[in-house]
Amino acid sequence: MSGFGGYILEGIDFQLFTAQQEAELADYFARESGARPNDFTPSNPSVVNTVNVAIAPPIPTAGNLQPTIEYAQAIATESVAEFGVQETPLVVTLLETLDDAGDLAGYLIRKIPAFWFSGIQIIMNGLTDAQRTTINSLDIGSQLSVTKSFPNSTPSTVTQIMALEGISHDITPDRHIVTLYPNPSRIYTHFILDTDKLSDETKGLA
Amino acid sequence: MAVSIPNCGTYTVELDFGATTNAFVLDSALAGVLDSPDYFIEGTTDFQDVTDYVKQVSINRGRQNRFRDPTGQPSTAVLQIEDSDYSFSLVNEGSPYWNTAKNRLGFELNSAVRISRNGTYLFTGVITQYSQQIENPNRSLVTINCSDGLFELNNTKIADGAVTPERSDVRIDKVLSSVGAFGRPNQRVLETGVANLGSAPIDASSSVLEYILRVHNSEQGRVWVDGAGNFHFDRRLLGELQAIDGYLSDAAGTAIPYTTFDIVSN
Numbered sequence: 136m137s138g139f140g141g142y143i144l145e146g147i148d149f150q151l152f153t154a155q156q157e158a159e160l161a162d163y164f165a166r167e168s169g170a171r172p173n174d175f176t177p178s179n180p181s182v183v184n185t186v187n188v189a190i191a192p193p194i195p196t197a198g199n200l201q202p203t204i205e206y207a208q209a210i211a212t213e214s215v216a217e218f219g220v221q222e223t224p225l226v227v228t229l230l231e232t233l234d235d236a237g238d239l240a241g242y243l244i245r246k247i248p249a250f251w252f253s254g255i256q257i258i259m260n261g262l263t264d265a266q267r268t269t270i271n272s273l274d275i276g277s278q279l280s281v282t283k284s285f286p287n288s289t290p291s292t293v294t295q296i297m298a299l300e301g302i303s304h305d306i307t308p309d310r311h312i313v314t315l316y317p318n319p320s321r322i323y324t325h326f327i328l329d330t331d332k333l334s335d336e337t338k339g340l341a
Numbered sequence: 342m343a344v345s346i347p348n349c350g351t352y353t354v355e356l357d358f359g360a361t362t363n364a365f366v367l368d369s370a371l372a373g374v375l376d377s378p379d380y381f382i383e384g385t386t387d388f389q390d391v392t393d394y395v396k397q398v399s400i401n402r403g404r405q406n407r408f409r410d411p412t413g414q415p416s417t418a419v420l421q422i423e424d425s426d427y428s429f430s431l432v433n434e435g436s437p438y439w440n441t442a443k444n445r446l447g448f449e450l451n452s453a454v455r456i457s458r459n460g461t462y463l464f465t466g467v468i469t470q471y472s473q474q475i476e477n478p479n480r481s482l483v484t485i486n487c488s489d490g491l492f493e494l495n496n497t498k499i500a501d502g503a504v505t506p507e508r509s510d511v512r513i514d515k516v517l518s519s520v521g522a523f524g525r526p527n528q529r530v531l532e533t534g535v536a537n538l539g540s541a542p543i544d545a546s547s548s549v550l551e552y553i554l555r556v557h558n559s560e561q562g563r564v565w566v567d568g569a570g571n572f573h574f575d576r577r578l579l580g581e582l583q584a585i586d587g588y589l590s591d592a593a594g595t596a597i598p599y600t601t602f603d604i605v606s607n
Binding site: 181190191194226228229230231232235238239242243245248249250251252253254255256257258259260261262266267269270271272273274275276277278279280281282283284292296298299300301302303304305306307308309310311315316318320 | 512583
């Protein structure tokens with residue numbers, strides 16, 4: 136994709152713009168970490184259906200003291216219809232082209248609310264040596280399968296495949312408690328015939 | 342010495358008090374020989390095993406919610422020390438950890454810290470805060486706050502200059518090299534980035550960490566430091582196959598059991 140215009144991919148509409156705002160977030164403009172809107176943090180993170188990703192404007196010159204910002208916008212139209220516009224602020228990235236900005240904008244879309252298992256507490260004292268070794272080897276980015284049974288729920292067992300984003304240890308002279316913070320991931324696991332569903336987006340073929 | 346926790350493993354907490362085991366010493370007949378294979382300019386840190394004094398260790402690494410928490414925040418560790426013999430006291434010149442060259446306690450800001458279980462490091466970083474509390478008549482409690490290498494990047498200014506279009510991981514590698522950070526062999530684990538970065542010049546007024554997070558803002562993967570102190574840059578995941586590293590379940594069987602958990606809705 137090049138130039139200005141737009142296209143639709145999997146329900147996400149991409150458009151490229153030249154913003155009217157001043158280049159107030161250009162890379163050469165310094166702000167302390169706390170004040171810099173350095174993340175695509177929307178006011179409501181449950182659903183993000185409109186994402187704005189800009190590329191750094193050129194450095195001001197004598198003939199162009201206020202360069203405009205060019206940015207790409209991804210819109211999930213079905214999500215907007217269901218939840219209203221849930222938009223990220225315009226964030227100036229270091230990306231090279233508007234095509235790159237469009238790719239990132241599409242990546243950041245979250246069309247529907249999600250839920251996942253987290254804050255999983257494990258008491259190391261109660262594990263086997265092999266299990267303790269497994270826990271000890273886990274680190275950020277590790278992939279976990281977490282299964283929980285629910286007595287009054289359908290289905291009665293839910294398994295989630297997630298990536299580990301955070302880990303904490305509380306160690307005292309008599310115990311070691313590990314808490315895992317996995318998050319939804321875009322990692323696939325192998326599709327198993329007669330077990331997995333064709334529509335399962337977490338399964339893939341090698 | 343290392344401490345065994347029943348049914349858990351062997352744990353070690355080590356602190357650097359400013360001494361080295363094999364540093365080059367000018368004019369020394371033994372340690373001052375050029376090209377010596379045994380003595381080096383900076384030497385090897387003489388870590389002190391202080392596990393026997395430790396009452397509690399709390400370590401937090403990474404983030405809890407990737408939709409809410411930014412990546413690239415320094416990991417933290419908090420050590421609670423029962424200073425039964427005043428070895429950790431800031432006023433005890435007789436402490437075995439007293440640094441005679443500096444004439445103060447060797448444990449101080451930026452002293453290295455390592456915490457391990459069965460030889461695998463759970464945390465590697467530096468002291469960021471050291472406080473001693475006295476409960477009358479003479480009980481000494483010491484709290485040591487620590488952060489990993491990302492903390493140091495936050496306190497390091499980046500050099501300004503022009504850059505050329507390149508992938509995100511290449512840019513991060515150059516930035517880390519420019520300040521000599523994470524420079525040991527294999528200390529940088531950089532995945533091939535998805536993001537192609539442009540030529541917007543680097544702003545010299547920002548910290549190295551701040552600029553790396555700007556790079557990450559274009560990538561949307563992860564920036565983190567592992568338990569052994571190695572820097573990691575993970576790329577944006579567009580969907581790929583990966584083996585499962587651990588199976589957890591509340592049902593009986595070989596899967597790892599857990600006690601509590603939350604269902605998080607973003």
